[in-house]
Amino acid sequence: MTGPEPFGTRLRRAMDTRGPLCVGIDPHASLLHAWGLDDDVAGLERFSRTVVEALADRAAVLKPQAAFYERFGSRGVAVLEQTVAEARAAGALVVMDAKRGDIGSTMDAYAAAFLHPDSPLFSDALTVSPYLGFGALDPAVEAATAAGAGLFVLALTSNPEGSEVQRAVRADGSTVAATVLRHLAERNAGAAPLGSFGAVVGATLGDLSAFDLAVNGPLLAPGIGAQGARPADLPAVFGPAVRNVVPSVSRGVLRHGPGVGGLRDSAARFADEVRAAVA
Numbered sequence: 001m002t003g004p005e006p007f008g009t010r011l012r013r014a015m016d017t018r019g020p021l022c023v024g025i026d027p028h029a030s031l032l033h034a035w036g037l038d039d040d041v042a043g044l045e046r047f048s049r050t051v052v053e054a055l056a057d058r059a060a061v062l063k064p065q066a067a068f069y070e071r072f073g074s075r076g077v078a079v080l081e082q083t084v085a086e087a088r089a090a091g092a093l094v095v096m097d098a099k100r101g102d103i104g105s106t107m108d109a110y111a112a113a114f115l116h117p118d119s120p121l122f123s124d125a126l127t128v129s130p131y132l133g134f135g136a137l138d139p140a141v142e143a144a145t146a147a148g149a150g151l152f153v154l155a156l157t158s159n160p161e162g163s164e165v166q167r168a169v170r171a172d173g174s175t176v177a178a179t180v181l182r183h184l185a186e187r188n189a190g191a192a193p194l195g196s197f198g199a200v201v202g203a204t205l206g207d208l209s210a211f212d213l214a215v216n217g218p219l220l221a222p223g224i225g226a227q228g229a230r231p232a233d234l235p236a237v238f239g240p241a242v243r244n245v246v247p248s249v250s251r252g253v254l255r256h257g258p259g260v261g262g263l264r265d266s267a268a269r270f271a272d273e274v275r276a277a278v279a
């Protein structure tokens, strides 16, 4: 049976050739100002185009944060569409960080928005929230599979507040996060070289040996840079699963703009630190 090449396969190849670093595109108002740009749609567009020009031909993954575009309404979303298309055309995989999650029938519409190849917001992968039940994500799983796209499901987020939900213990004694990870392992069973259904697991969380991170899928690890985690922390946090980690940094790189060279140098430094830590 032929079909689009699965996201997990494309991601593994990108990680092997470009290194695993993901750079987030987070156009905070404070960053626009620091770059000498106005906090408006023109500033948003210039910021996004600069990041894409600097990094889309070398980073494995770019991760636009949808919230920073949506705050400008339809014109911001148009910039997001353009950013996704230009980043993909330049060779980066795009993970849309929109953290969608709803009842199945509405999830179907979110999947149409982000995971249908004809959509202007079509992305290589989408971040999703499993807190309406993992099964409610099935429409997104199906759409992603059909399109050769992927999902990153929130499991253990990088923020300290996440633990009250994610480490809560269920009636069967397992934690909520462990349940999410188990569902992912089931979805990725038999996939090679890597499944397309990943987890979001913060790099800030310290030792995670209590969790089975062997989901045969990628682990998107935000929290490096501005939130305090360092690439050198990755082996201690992820253990043997570190091979499947996609470390993610946004402000830590973006604060080195507006020059293309500054962004490239910063991303290269993080990439070198990741390589040294994971080797």
Ligand SMILES: O=c1ccn([C@@H]2O[C@H](COP(=O)(O)O)[C@@H](O)[C@H]2O)c(=O)[nH]1
Binding pocket: 024, 026, 065, 097, 156, 157, 158, 159, 200, 201, 202, 222, 223, 224, 225, 226, 227, 248, 249, 250, 251, 252
């Ligand atoms: O657990 C999570 C999930 C997502 N994020 C997102 O990643 C970036 C982090 O930005 P930094 O500037 O590197 O702190 C941001 O878009 C978050 O929404 C996360 O931080 N933690």
